[in-house]
Amino acid sequence: MKLKFTLLFAFIFSTALLKAQDSLMLRKIYDEELVNGKCYANLHYLCKNIGPRLSGSPNAQKAIEWGKKLMESYGFDRVFLQPVMVPHWVRGDKENGVIIIGNNHIPVAIAALGMSVATPANGITADVIEVHSLKELDTLGVAAIKGKIVFFNRPFDPRFIETLRAYGTAGDQRFAGPEAAAKYGAIGVIVRSLTESIDNYPHTGATSYDKAGINIPAAAISTIAANQLSELLKQKNTAPVQFYLKMSCKLLPDTLSYNVVGELTGTENPNKFITVGGHLDSWDLAEGAHDDGTGIMQSVEAVRLLKVLGYQPKNSIRAVFFINEENGDKGGEKYAELAAKNKEEHIAAIESDLGGFTPRGFGFSGASPAFVQNINLKWKKLLEPYGADRLTAGGGGSDIEPLKAKAPGVVLIGYLPDSQRYFDVHHSANDVFENVNKRELELGAAAIASLMYLIDQHGLN
Amino acid sequence: MKLKFTLLFAFIFSTALLKAQDSLMLRKIYDEELVNGKCYANLHYLCKNIGPRLSGSPNAQKAIEWGKKLMESYGFDRVFLQPVMVPHWVRGDKENGVIIIGNNHIPVAIAALGMSVATPANGITADVIEVHSLKELDTLGVAAIKGKIVFFNRPFDPRFIETLRAYGTAGDQRFAGPEAAAKYGAIGVIVRSLTESIDNYPHTGATSYDKAGINIPAAAISTIAANQLSELLKQKNTAPVQFYLKMSCKLLPDTLSYNVVGELTGTENPNKFITVGGHLDSWDLAEGAHDDGTGIMQSVEAVRLLKVLGYQPKNSIRAVFFINEENGDKGGEKYAELAAKNKEEHIAAIESDLGGFTPRGFGFSGASPAFVQNINLKWKKLLEPYGADRLTAGGGGSDIEPLKAKAPGVVLIGYLPDSQRYFDVHHSANDVFENVNKRELELGAAAIASLMYLIDQHGLN
Numbered sequence: 070m071k072l073k074f075t076l077l078f079a080f081i082f083s084t085a086l087l088k089a090q091d092s093l094m095l096r097k098i099y100d101e102e103l104v105n106g107k108c109y110a111n112l113h114y115l116c117k118n119i120g121p122r123l124s125g126s127p128n129a130q131k132a133i134e135w136g137k138k139l140m141e142s143y144g145f146d147r148v149f150l151q152p153v154m155v156p157h158w159v160r161g162d163k164e165n166g167v168i169i170i171g172n173n174h175i176p177v178a179i180a181a182l183g184m185s186v187a188t189p190a191n192g193i194t195a196d197v198i199e200v201h202s203l204k205e206l207d208t209l210g211v212a213a214i215k216g217k218i219v220f221f222n223r224p225f226d227p228r229f230i231e232t233l234r235a236y237g238t239a240g241d242q243r244f245a246g247p248e249a250a251a252k253y254g255a256i257g258v259i260v261r262s263l264t265e266s267i268d269n270y271p272h273t274g275a276t277s278y279d280k281a282g283i284n285i286p287a288a289a290i291s292t293i294a295a296n297q298l299s300e301l302l303k304q305k306n307t308a309p310v311q312f313y314l315k316m317s318c319k320l321l322p323d324t325l326s327y328n329v330v331g332e333l334t335g336t337e338n339p340n341k342f343i344t345v346g347g348h349l350d351s352w353d354l355a356e357g358a359h360d361d362g363t364g365i366m367q368s369v370e371a372v373r374l375l376k377v378l379g380y381q382p383k384n385s386i387r388a389v390f391f392i393n394e395e396n397g398d399k400g401g402e403k404y405a406e407l408a409a410k411n412k413e414e415h416i417a418a419i420e421s422d423l424g425g426f427t428p429r430g431f432g433f434s435g436a437s438p439a440f441v442q443n444i445n446l447k448w449k450k451l452l453e454p455y456g457a458d459r460l461t462a463g464g465g466g467s468d469i470e471p472l473k474a475k476a477p478g479v480v481l482i483g484y485l486p487d488s489q490r491y492f493d494v495h496h497s498a499n500d501v502f503e504n505v506n507k508r509e510l511e512l513g514a515a516a517i518a519s520l521m522y523l524i525d526q527h528g529l530n
Numbered sequence: 531m532k533l534k535f536t537l538l539f540a541f542i543f544s545t546a547l548l549k550a551q552d553s554l555m556l557r558k559i560y561d562e563e564l565v566n567g568k569c570y571a572n573l574h575y576l577c578k579n580i581g582p583r584l585s586g587s588p589n590a591q592k593a594i595e596w597g598k599k600l601m602e603s604y605g606f607d608r609v610f611l612q613p614v615m616v617p618h619w620v621r622g623d624k625e626n627g628v629i630i631i632g633n634n635h636i637p638v639a640i641a642a643l644g645m646s647v648a649t650p651a652n653g654i655t656a657d658v659i660e661v662h663s664l665k666e667l668d669t670l671g672v673a674a675i676k677g678k679i680v681f682f683n684r685p686f687d688p689r690f691i692e693t694l695r696a697y698g699t700a701g702d703q704r705f706a707g708p709e710a711a712a713k714y715g716a717i718g719v720i721v722r723s724l725t726e727s728i729d730n731y732p733h734t735g736a737t738s739y740d741k742a743g744i745n746i747p748a749a750a751i752s753t754i755a756a757n758q759l760s761e762l763l764k765q766k767n768t769a770p771v772q773f774y775l776k777m778s779c780k781l782l783p784d785t786l787s788y789n790v791v792g793e794l795t796g797t798e799n800p801n802k803f804i805t806v807g808g809h810l811d812s813w814d815l816a817e818g819a820h821d822d823g824t825g826i827m828q829s830v831e832a833v834r835l836l837k838v839l840g841y842q843p844k845n846s847i848r849a850v851f852f853i854n855e856e857n858g859d860k861g862g863e864k865y866a867e868l869a870a871k872n873k874e875e876h877i878a879a880i881e882s883d884l885g886g887f888t889p890r891g892f893g894f895s896g897a898s899p900a901f902v903q904n905i906n907l908k909w910k911k912l913l914e915p916y917g918a919d920r921l922t923a924g925g926g927g928s929d930i931e932p933l934k935a936k937a938p939g940v941v942l943i944g945y946l947p948d949s950q951r952y953f954d955v956h957h958s959a960n961d962v963f964e965n966v967n968k969r970e971l972e973l974g975a976a977a978i979a980s981l982m983y984l985i986d987q988h989g990l991n
Contacts, residue, residue, distance in 0.1 A: 103688040227564040230916055230973070265969065427888065427948045429917065455691055456890065456948075459917075487888045487917075487948065489969045508726065508950045512691070 091451055091526065095519045098374050099455060102515040105377075108370035109507040111139065112363060112425075116356035116502035123183075123353045124393040125157025125324035132349050133327050136365065136390045140331030143373045145388075147334060150327040153403035155393040157324040158184050160353055161317030164288060165192060166259070168298055171308035177294035179259065180271035180354060181318045182243060182287045183396045184278070192315030193218070193257050193286070199302050203241055203249045215254030218312045220302075221246045222295055225265040225492070232265060232488045233423065236495075239263055247287035248279045257314050258287040261295040263492065269293045270497035273352050275396045286316050289496075328400045329390040331369060333376055337383040340412070343524050344387040345371050345419040345484075345517055346404075348394030348468055355500040359491065362502075363425025363510055365390045367484075370511075371518035382525045384416060391468040394422070398467055405471035415476035417524050419484055419517060420466030424494075425510040426486035428457040431520060432464020434473075434481035443530075448523055457516035459485065480529050484517055552912055552987065556980045559835050560916060563976040566838075569831035570968040572600065573824060573886075577817035577963035584814045585854040586618025586785035593810050594788050597826070597851050601792030604834045606849075608795060611788040614864035616854040618785040619645050621814055622778030625749060626653060627720070629759055632769035638755035640720065641732035641815060642777045643704060643748045644857045645739070653776030654679070654718050654747070660763050664702055664710045676715030679773045681763075682707045683756055686726040686953070693726060693949045694884065697956075700724055708748035709740045718775050719748040722756040724953065730754045731958035734813050736857045747777050750957075789861045790851040792830060794837055798844040801873070804985050806832050806880040806945075806978055807850030809861065809929055816961040820952065823963075824886025824971055826851045828945075831972075832979035843986045845877060852929040855883070859928055866932035876937035878985050880945060880978060881927030885955075886971040887947035889918040892981060893925020895934075895942035904991075909984055918977035920946065941990050945978055 102108075119135060122128040133150065140148040166179035181187075195216060200206060201223040206214065221242035225235035240263060247258040262272035271289040278284045290298070302310050329349065335341060347364020351357020368388040375386060392400035408415060419431070430452070433440065444460045452458040464483025472479045486509070494500040563569075580596060583589040594611065601609040627640030656677060661667060662684040667675065682703035686696035701724060708719040723733035732750040739745045751759070763771050790810065796802060808825020812818020829849040836847060853861035869876060880892070891913070894901065905921045913919040925944025933940045947970070955961040 099691070100689050227969070228561050230560070232969070427950050456920075489888050489973070490967050493967070506951050506954070508688070508693070512950070 091523065094522055095451055095455070097378055098518045098522065099515045101374055101378060102370070102511045106370065106511040106514065107373065108366040108514050109510055112358065112366045112505060112510065113502055115362050115366065116358050120356050121353045122349065122351050122357060123158070124155040124326060124350045124396060125321065129326060129350055129392065133329055136329040136349060140329065140369060140388065143376060145331040145333060145372065145376065147332040149330055151330060151403055151407055152325060152327055153392060153399050154323040155326045155399045156397045157321040158396055159319060159321060161187065161319060165313065165315035166288060166290065167313040168301060169194065169311040169313055170301065170306050177297070178269050178271050178291040179288040180273045181316045182247070182260065182289055183273055183275040183352065184320065185247070185276060185287045185316065185318055186284045187317050187319055188257065188286045188315050192313055194311055194313045195256055196309050197298065197302065197312045199299060203245060206249055206253055211253050214250065217255055218257040218259060218314065219250040219255040220298060221258065221260045222299055224261060227265060232492050235265060236263055236492060243274050243289065244277055247276045247285055248282060251283045251285045255285060257285055259290045259312065259314070260287065262289045262292050264292060264495065266493045267292050267296070270499050272496040273354055274496045286314060288314060288316060326392045328392055328404055331372060331388045333372060333382050333386040335384040336381050339385055341384040341414045341416055342387055343384055343417050343521050344389055344415065345421065345521060346389030346391050346468055347421045348392070348400065349390040350393050350395050352395055352496050354496070354498045356502055358500050358502045358505050359424035359494050360496065360500055361394065361422045363505060363513070364421035367421045367425065367510065367514040367517055370514035371521055374514065374518040375522060380522065384525050386521055386525065394468050401468035402471045405475035408472060409475040413476065415472055415479040417480045417482055417529060418469040418472050419482040419520065420469045421484040421513065421517060422466050422468065423484065423486055423488065424491040425505050425513055426490060427509045428455070428513050428516045429485050429487055430457050430459030430461065432461050432483040432485050434463065434465030434483065436462040447527065451523070452516070452519065455512065455516060484513065486513055552984065555983055556912055556916070558839055559979045559983065560976045562835055562839060563831070563972045567831065567972040567975065568834065569827040569975050570971055573819065573827045573966060573971065574963055576823050576827065577819050581817050582814045583810065583812050583818060584619070585616040585787060585811045585857060586782065590787060590811055590853065594790055597790040597810060601790065601830060601849065604837060606792040606794060606833065606837065608793040610791055612791060612864055612868055613786060613788055614853060614860050615784045616787040616860045617858045618782040619857055620780060620782060622648065622780060626774070626776040627749060627751065628774040629762060630655065630772040630774055631762065631767050638758070639730050639732050639752040640749040641734045642779045643708070643721065643750055644734055644736040644813065645781065646737060646748045646777065646779055647745045648778050648780055649718065649747045649776050653774055655772050655774045656717055657770050658759065658763065658773045660760060664706060667710055667714055672714050675711065678716055679718040679720060679775065680707070680711040680716040681759060682719065682721045683760055685722060688726060693953050696726060697724055697953060704735050704750065705738055708737045708746055709743060712744045712746045716746060718746050720751045720773065720775070721748065723750045723753050725753060725956065727954045728753050728757070731960050733957040734815055735957045747775060749775060749777060787853045789853055789865055792833060792849045794833060794843055794847040796845040797842050800846055802845040802875045802877050803848055804845055804878050804982050805848040805850055805876065806882065806982060807852050807929055808882045809853070809855030810851040811854050811856050813856055813957050815957070815959045817963055819961050819963045819966050820885035820955050821957065821961055822855065822883045824966060825882035828882045828886065828971065828975040828978055831975035832982055835975065835979040836983060841983065845986050847982055847986065855929050862929035863932045866936035869933060870936040874937065876933055876940040878941045878943055878990060879930040879933050880943045880981065881930045882945040882974065882978060883927050883929065884945065884947055884949065885952040886966050886974055887951060888970045889916070889974050889977045890946050890948055891918050891920030891922065893922050893944040893946050895924065895926030895944065897923040908988065912984070913977070913980065916973065916977060945974065947974055
């Protein structure tokens with residue numbers, strides 16, 4: 070009885086000590102970041118001195134070289150590139166979109182969807198048919214759609230508390246809409262921008278073509294213009310409502326590009342990895358500040374924080390700047406492929422690709438209720454003072470997703486900032502440095518560094 | 531035994547039913563707000579059609595009249611004004627602030643602190659002495675300070691996770707600095723703007739004079755200019771670093787103004803009240819969007835939501851637009867005085883005066899650990915899906931504070947949005963409608979309506 074009691078006491082005591090040690094380390098991480106953080110200045114450089122960096126572009130290559138140098142300047146143990154071939158799509162001239170009703174010509178804000186084909190050089194003009202879902206195309210059929218421009222106009226459902234879910238349920242219009250409309254003989258597609266914001270920015274993003282089918286040109290239209298077009302379609306007009314679409318985008322041959330990887334090598338398990346990453350490429354309409362400049366700057370910052378605090382990780386800690394998340398996912402696939410080839414054991418992979426907004430917590434992809442309960446028991450209290458304590462099932466991200474198949478046992482984790490403002494800027498000309506708050510960005514970097522430290526110390530089981 | 535079991539079962543069953551009913555009601559509140567919310571459009575009107583509304587100004591009176599009509603248009607059971615005399619301070623001409631080193635004149639961004647006296651008509655010029663605390667004045671003494679302009683330059687401590695705490699610990703410089711410096715013979719004061727943001731906006735705010743002492747002119751200086759001035763003071767200069775200050779602000783006689791109150795009268799306890807409020811007055815430098823347009827628009831919206839959903843409150847539910855929070859607190863004091871006079875029993879008073887940012891939860895002023903635990907047990911799960919579930923001790927607000935003495939038993943509650951961006955805009959020309967996010971504002975209104983509903987249904991014990 071006495072021994073048992075003593076053991077129990079020792080256990081409680083050592084647990085309390087560990088907790089106190091963890092608590093102190095998290096406080097150190099946050100203090101260092103909030104006082105001496107570098108990620109906001111780094112993001113400024115990325116946005117203002119490099120700028121848009123679509124896969125295959127000269128700017129993407131500049132960002133790769135700069136990112137590598139940045140990691141080297143922090144004295145990481147290893148910094149290297151992972152070569153990978155990526156698609157190289159270019160927008161060409163600024164697009165031209167005009168609503169036409171008889172002699173009334175109304176220019177509107179549009180932007181080609183990523184990977185779209187061009188229109189003929191003189192553009193196309195056709196009657197517009199508004200639909201709200203892919204299913205509606207089936208109901209309407211060829212007779213109603215053939216020769217027309219299909220206008221997908223289903224807005225975000227505002228009732229979702231997390232805007233990501235609204236994006237998830239509206240996103241098929243952009244991703245699969247053009248392909249589906251082409252099957253019914255549409256000659257072009259315009260898609261309501263995927264945002265809850267009523268603004269005049271077209272929000273681009275990739276569309277996906279059926280390789281066997283006919284590829285038709287597709288553009289995003291601003292929500293203001295979409296509302297206007299929809300209103301005009303409802304009115305009695307003297308002439309049919311038509312749309313003029315002119316785009317000169319094209320897909321060039323694949324280009325050699327790179328993931329950038331920086332590592333603190335583990336002192337006990339150098340071949341076990343805890344990674345954090347975001348994507349280096351961005352759409353071409355703006356600076357890719359929130360998507361995903363903040364993600365890569367937080368990733369390198371999280372590793373820098375652990376290094377500068379003198380932390381010697383048991384396992385290897387990596388920051389990864391993935392290339393080509395926006396229109397191909399080739400970087401994420403390559404990283405996973407090399408992890409398998411090099412027999413790297415991945416304990417956890419964290420992705421920051423939901424903007425640099427105020428932290429709420431982390432989502433654990435495919436986590437069981439028991440796993441979530443356990444993680445909350447272990448770490449919720451530690452993260453609570455920093456507001457990053459929502460530890461839930463779900464999460465992950467498209468750059469780390471391929472690891473699931475290639476690195477068995479890996480836990481995929483999505484960093485979850487507040488989601489309310491993300492789609493105000495997402496994929497639009499509004500995604501600029503000025504819309505990032507320094508402290509929100511820094512708190513995210515510190516939250517990620519904290520989670521990496523906890524995983525390194527205690528594992529995920 | 532059987533009876534006990536049956537009773538227990540009935541209790542559990544009815545508790546579960548209640549929870550389901552509460553959960554459904556909260557979902558209805560959020561759906562109504564996110565689909566048909568009015569507070570963003572109302573805030574637009576307040577900011578763009580009325581604008582700045584310092585106590586005693588014609589704009590404040592416009593806002594009072596408009597606010598009353600707005601509440602009446604929603605069909606509240608009672609809408610009324612509470613007359614109250616308020617201070618009437620005016621800024622006068624745009625201030626003039628210049629760093630002078632010999633022939634080098636550097637104009638910088640300043641704004642008089644609220645309630646400050648003017649400089650003489652031609653301004654004042656004096657050597658500058660930089661200090662970082664009120665204590666430092668005691669150390670320096672009259673010999674070092676007399677005849678000079680004291681420059682308070684202690685920045686926000688970035689290590690606080692909640693920016694409100696940084697504001698709390700830096701705020702004495704603005705609030706009490708001028709009074710303290712005057713006692714050592716200073717002839718003027720400039721105070722580093724109370725913000726963590728490095729920008730060129732002076733952030734104003736009230737200062738408080740010792741009525742028996744000498745009142746000296748005091749101005750806020752932008753953080754960029756404060757850093758510049760501090761650098762110049764550190765350099766070896768050919769001439770002393772002086773500051774030229776010219777302000778023509780003045781305090782006019784007190785003016786008659788009003789609180790605006792709208793009420794849904796309780797069906798069971800008409801004389802028991804659950805109130806929510808913010809302040810109608812704002813500083814004069816901008817539109818008072820976050821401070822506190824969002825607070826009053828959320829308050830009226832919370833009551834509107836309950837009404838439009840057909841909810842019949844047991845207790846009376848009130849929205850209050852308090853006047854004169856910024857430079858006198860006369861509205862809050864009057865409301866409490868009348869509550870006592872009219873023998874109104876206040877169950878709870880909620881204040882929304884920390885900006886219209888994404889909701890985190892509510893703070894319960896002076897709450898015991900047992901109270902906090904109980905509230906969390908009762909309601910945390912219900913609020914969790916909406917991210918407004920941080921139910922903590924602390925909170926309250928200066929408009930509801932006087933109720934503590936005048937309405938015994940009242941629970942004072944502060945609505946707690948995320949605090950990271952508040953001081954970027956607070957009391958500056960940057961506090962405009964464009965910096966408010968529609969969904970963040972709406973989610974706050976729904977969170978407040980939800981809490982009012984829960985308190986009305988279940989009380990706070």
